[in-house]
Amino acid sequence: MSEEAPAKKELAAVKGTKDILPAEVGAWQAAEAAVRGTFELYGYRELRAPVLEYTELFEKGTGATSDVVVKEMYTFIDKGGRSVTLRPEYTPSVARAIIEHRLDLQPAPLRFYYMGPMFRYDKPQKGRYRQFHQIDVEVFGEKDPAIDAEIVEMAHALLSRLGVGETKTLVNSVGCEACRPGYHALLRAAAGAKRAVLCPDCQRKIETNPLRIFDCKLEPCREAAASFPRITDHLCPECRDHFDRFRACLDLYGIPFEVDPTLVRGLDYYTKTAFEIVTTKLGSQNAICGGGRYDDMMKEFGGPDICAIGFAMGMERLLAVADITVDRGKFLYIAHLGDEARRAAMTLARQFRRAGIECLLEYKVRGLKAHLGRASKLEASWVLIVGDDELKAGRFPLKEMASGTQTVGTPEDLIRTVNGDA
Numbered sequence: 001m002s003e004e005a006p007a008k009k010e011l012a013a014v015k016g017t018k019d020i021l022p023a024e025v026g027a028w029q030a031a032e033a034a035v036r037g038t039f040e041l042y043g044y045r046e047l048r049a050p051v052l053e054y055t056e057l058f059e060k061g062t063g064a065t066s067d068v069v070v071k072e073m074y075t076f077i078d079k080g081g082r083s084v085t086l087r088p089e090y091t092p093s094v095a096r097a098i099i100e101h102r103l104d105l106q107p108a109p110l111r112f113y114y115m116g117p118m119f120r121y122d123k124p125q126k127g128r129y130r131q132f133h134q135i136d137v138e139v140f141g142e143k144d145p146a147i148d149a150e151i152v153e154m155a156h157a158l159l160s161r162l163g164v165g166e167t168k169t170l171v172n173s174v175g176c177e178a179c180r181p182g183y184h185a186l187l188r189a190a191a192g193a194k195r196a197v198l199c200p201d202c203q204r205k206i207e208t209n210p211l212r213i214f215d216c217k218l219e220p221c222r223e224a225a226a227s228f229p230r231i232t233d234h235l236c237p238e239c240r241d242h243f244d245r246f247r248a249c250l251d252l253y254g255i256p257f258e259v260d261p262t263l264v265r266g267l268d269y270y271t272k273t274a275f276e277i278v279t280t281k282l283g284s285q286n287a288i289c290g291g292g293r294y295d296d297m298m299k300e301f302g303g304p305d306i307c308a309i310g311f312a313m314g315m316e317r318l319l320a321v322a323d324i325t326v327d328r329g330k331f332l333y334i335a336h337l338g339d340e341a342r343r344a345a346m347t348l349a350r351q352f353r354r355a356g357i358e359c360l361l362e363y364k365v366r367g368l369k370a371h372l373g374r375a376s377k378l379e380a381s382w383v384l385i386v387g388d389d390e391l392k393a394g395r396f397p398l399k400e401m402a403s404g405t406q407t408v409g410t411p412e413d414l415i416r417t418v419n420g421d422a
């Protein structure tokens with residue numbers, strides 16, 4: 001814990017967290033607007049849960065064998081002596097909200113999306129933060145594989161809106177309660193026979209969760225896993241049919257995909273469909289969207305027996321591959337000359353803002369030349385000049401900075417001019 005010692009001389013953000021400064025926030029806002037604009041077209045609505053939950057929610061929900069719970073939860077005791085955790089993922093909170101507010105009594109399916117910070121207490125490394133941001137989509141109460149394809153198509157709609165190209169879609173089925181135990185037994189036997197070449201972590205997984213051996217990035221484990229039986233060859237008729245119909249819907253949407261039987265998803269409550277969208281835009285292959293079905297999760301929470309499917313995208317990674325150009329936007333600068341003019345500038349600014357025009361008012365007393373210099377430095381689109389003579393006349397010069405054109409008019413005239421220009 002010595003690395004955590006707060007022996008800092010200067011103020012600094014908490015380790016693993018990061019400020020999003022005004023210069024970067026435009027890209028975030030553009031991405032968030034694209035998320036809302038895209039998902040709402042499909043009838044999805046935002047649900048905002050607290051960032052803090054009782055620890056047991058995630059212990060139960062994320063699964064006792066999940067690495068997230070074992071190693072990475074940001075857990076602490078609050079002043080009331082309760083163990084609380086900053087959410088490491090969104091789904092358990094949503095499941096809790098559905099149960100708590102009996103949203104399951106509303107007509108199914110429920111289509112939700114969420115955006116916000118998640119917290120994992122792992123070793124901070126380049127490009128990974130303890131507070132990171134995620135976009136999540138979830139549908140509750142729809143068994144039809146068409147919905148699986150709908151969210152994949154919707155993810156692609158968002159990615160194309162954000163200019164993320166060079167994508168590839170990987171799909172798999174991880175089976176269900178009926179077919180998974182039989183497959184696990186086969187997998188255990190195959191993995192057991194290769195025990196000697198597997199890493200200690202994977203050796204443990206032979207007993208606890210052999211599917212997750214496919215997640216191991218170590219070469220000997222990957223090599224061994226390549227010869228293991230594939231889940232797609234051992235699906236029960238229901239899972240097989242679901243998988244076939246899911247892929248037929250992707251064909252209908254014209255979404256090319258590859259079946260990847262090693263795609264198992266990180267969390268334990270997945271059933272049937274699993275998918276991932278990867279991009280090669282940053283050179284190596286990066287997953288930007290991962291999702292799947294988890295039909296048994298709500299039951300395991302002690303909630304109603306409703307099925308669920310969803311996906312998550314990491315905001316930081318998405319922004320790294322998105323093609324977003326952020327424009328500062330046009331704005332008006334008011335050059336006021338004298339006390340009376342300064343007061344008038346304040347009410348004029350309000351009038352322009354009410355008309356939807358961004359108006360920057362600085363209160364420092366300056367001469368006209370200094371005002372124009374300042375406006376040009378700030379890259380104002382227009383300057384409105386307010387002096388004693390203009391006030392008497394009720395008509396003001398408006399200078400368009402790029403062209404140098406000057407128009408004179410009443411505030412109403414100038415609002416029309418600016419809004420016509422913008």
Ligand SMILES: [Zn+2]
Binds near residue numbers: 176177180238239
């Ligand atoms: Zn099955």
Ligand SMILES: [Zn+2]
Binds near residue numbers: 200
């Ligand atoms: Zn391994």
